[in-house]
Amino acid sequence: MRIAELSRVSGVSPATIKYYVREGLLPSGVRTHRNQAEYSDDHVSRLRLIRALVDIGGVSIEAAKELLTLLDSGSLSAREALGHMQYALGGRRSPVGDEQRETAARDVAALLERRAWRIHEDSPARGALIDVCAALLQLGHADVVAAMDDYAGASEAIAATDLALVGSETGLERMTETAIVGTILGDTLLSALRRLAQEHLSSTLLPPRDGAARATGEV
Template structure:
């Protein structure tokens, strides 16, 4: 198919398609003539994946490019691929005071020890969790920090589902893609489900006035 057909099939404007090719997110088509390039259904699927990462997942073009590069490598083990995906996703950082940072680090270290979680010292999610705990303590919400074990229990169940879905895929490429989509879009999915559950339970458990 030509670029105009690819645009119609994917809903992505031709100029944006060319931009994705330049940025390395989308593989180039096959040049059949001097001014003619042919694209395939693989390009349609890749464009849908790119739009999902950018529009629903909220990634920057650079972050999406980094994740897709992991997907395209095809030389890593499944465990290495998942690790690359998780670390490429990074985490939010918010500097806080030294006292809050120290207390929050102790909170997180204690949680990891209690649960026996093996997590690298440089894990972006680990650093993010420390920052979150520090901010919660600074705002006077140590009760939320104290409830982390309940959140961790739910998160471990969710993570087991995530890894099960990855393991069920037939190839390394599909496993890596599932890790990317399941983690990134899964975060958005879980956030929406949590808010729906909060709306439902608040009507049952919270007073009207």
């Protein structure tokens, strides 16, 4: 197919397709004439993957490029691919709550020890968790930090589901893609499910005040 057809099928504009090719995210088409190239269904699939990572998963172009290079290498085990992905996505935010970071670091270290989680000192996720806990402490929300064990228990169950899905795939490439897509889009999926659950449970766990109930007509 020509680029116009690729654009129609994928829903991605020709200019964006050319940009992805220049950035190395999308392979070039097969050159048929000086200014023409042919594209295949593989290009459609890759474009859908790119858009899912960038538009739904919120991954930067540079991170997406690194992840796709990882996927294309075909030389890593699913576990190695998962580790590389964690570091590729590990862009740190500017730390908030510098004065509370030592306390937050101790809290995180204690959590990991309690749960016997084997985590590298330089893990980006560990650093991000320390940053979040420091910000929570600075804002006076130590109660949220104290609830980390509950969150960790739920997260471990979710991670077990993630890895079971990866392990059920046949072929290294498919396992690697599942690890990448499942983690990135899974974050968005879990965020949406959490908000839906909050909306559902709030009516019973957070009943309105008497005044608010009267104002809204609720009983």
